[in-house]
Amino acid sequence: MKVILKNLTKKFPNRNKKIKEDVVAVDNFDFEIPDGKLIGLLGPSGCGKSTTLNMISGLEKPTSGRIFFGDDDVTDLPAEHRGVGLVFQNYALYPHLTVRQNIIFPLQNLKGDKKMTMDAMNAKADEVAKLVQIGEYMDRRPSELSGGQQQRVAIARALVKTPRVLLLDEPLSNLDARLRLQTREEIKRIQRETGVTTIFVTHDQEEAMSISDMIVVMKDGRLMQMDKPQTVYDDPKNFFVAKFLGTPAINTFDGEVKSEKLYLGDSAVLNVPGVKDGPVYVGIRPEGFIPDENGPMECDLSAVEVMGRDTSIVSTHPAMTVVAIRSIILSENRPDATGNKVRFSLKPYKVLLFDKTTEERIYFDIK
């Protein structure tokens, strides 16, 4: 099922009653989610991700704008008629019911000609339980399950009614690191097997990058960029997206373009054909540095951290706007860093320029 959001806006009245102006949680949101894809809604906390999800689920009413599932306008439909499955961050499994009772709970709500017999409900429950691999725990209570298992029960409960859209609110944040890795693969697999359009909210970029077909990056209720994970990383549309994605984070500098050359501090570090003169924000990905004795960029070396396959060189540069520059290189290319200076040349496609006022990306020709 395709999900389309049209000019979706949500305003909340300000808590501070003296301020008349409303708080805009989601601002003119406009995007289309293709059928059967897994979409990651990514953004820092408080950027309106969960509000967006709640509006899609119907728990929250948008201030303006429309929501479509396929061709159906569901904006005015109450949550129960939208056919969504919702998984909460803390799972919200009913503690007094067994796993089976939890899973069939939504089915027992069906009325009229949709009403199912107990046998049919149990069969359906067994089917989804098998899909999420919790078949052996059907008679346990949620408190007797691990976090990962509880998460899967929650997904099973959301899937049992064969929803048109599956929504996951921070599905992995309550799990420990190892389970998180496992569970996200699991979510991907379940999504592939069911083919249900899935939207999940996360503030963890790695999570979003690793399993999403598409990432929607949000900031302050506005859509920053929506694209395939790799594209969002390689080709960020603005400074925020560049800074938000990537671990270690992108190294940022205050730079200046003079006669199609990029200056960091006093030295020209890169040719940037086609860019007008003027100050710019510069972002260089950690993997964009090549240790080079004759390289144009000179940095003060702070530390060399060996991590096996990779080596990370921590250094400083007068023009930087981060605490330290971190560059990642393959360990075999590690320079003999004996002095307190290190020189780099740069990979042009890992250097990103942004306008100082609009923070929009400035493209240059890469030869």
Place this chain on the structure above:
Amino acid sequence: MKKLSSLKGWLYLLPAILFLGFFMVYPLIDVVMYSFEEGYNFASQSHFGYGLYNFKYVLHDPYFLQAVKNTFIIVIITVPLSTGIALLISLGLNSIKPLKELYQTVYFLPYVTNTLAVGLVFMILFKKTAYSEGLVNLLLNSLGMSSVDFIDGPYWAKIFVMCFYTIWVVMPFKILILTSALAGVKKDYYNAARVDGTSKCRIFYKITLPMISPMIFYLVITGFIGAFKAYADEVAIFGTNLNAAGMNTIVGYVYDMLYGNSGGYPSYASAASLILFAIVFTITVINLLISKKNVQY
């Protein structure tokens, strides 16, 4: 070394042990002793022998039987009613936003009001005097019904006032506990249920009620115990001569046997209080067994 530290432990426990020993254990043993001492003479502090006569006497005393009957009626009527009404009010309080705090305060007022003061208010509401019929009677009259003497009149009227009063007095605490229990149910459960299209009724029976069931059982158990120990409320309405009013309770009977006009019989009082203990104990055990079966998490 080990011995020393265990001695130290006992030393720390000593104040509590002494205190509980003097004021709880010793009197308890004493009560049991009293209850078996036959023909105890208060003046000479002597008795003839030991036996079950005190129990036999108490169990055949019409005043005691009346007290047991009254107590049971109060328990059976007030505990379920007060808990049920408190639950309804809490649900209401939980679902409104404006004026919620005002209502909460209003509903809590009886809790901080003195029992006797409340009793006085009830007298004004219900008592017929030479000068006035009482507010309730005025109301009944205006509806075309004849006056009822609630304080000195027929038994059912007195029981009605008694139960009304008891419910009114115990309700604030129950509302307080239940509103906080309801507020403690995570919103996500309701949201999950809403997305799944659960009807309001089903949400209440399948989610809200089980979630707050531990608190409900707590209220029922303490409610039972409290109602079995009712006494002060009766005095507040019907005065100190409860036997004459036919409104005595078990605790009232115990008090009368000790200090009342027919007082000076600690043996009978002890026997009666042991009987009360047995009743409360049995009921509480039954309650706990039921709650273990139904409160499932």
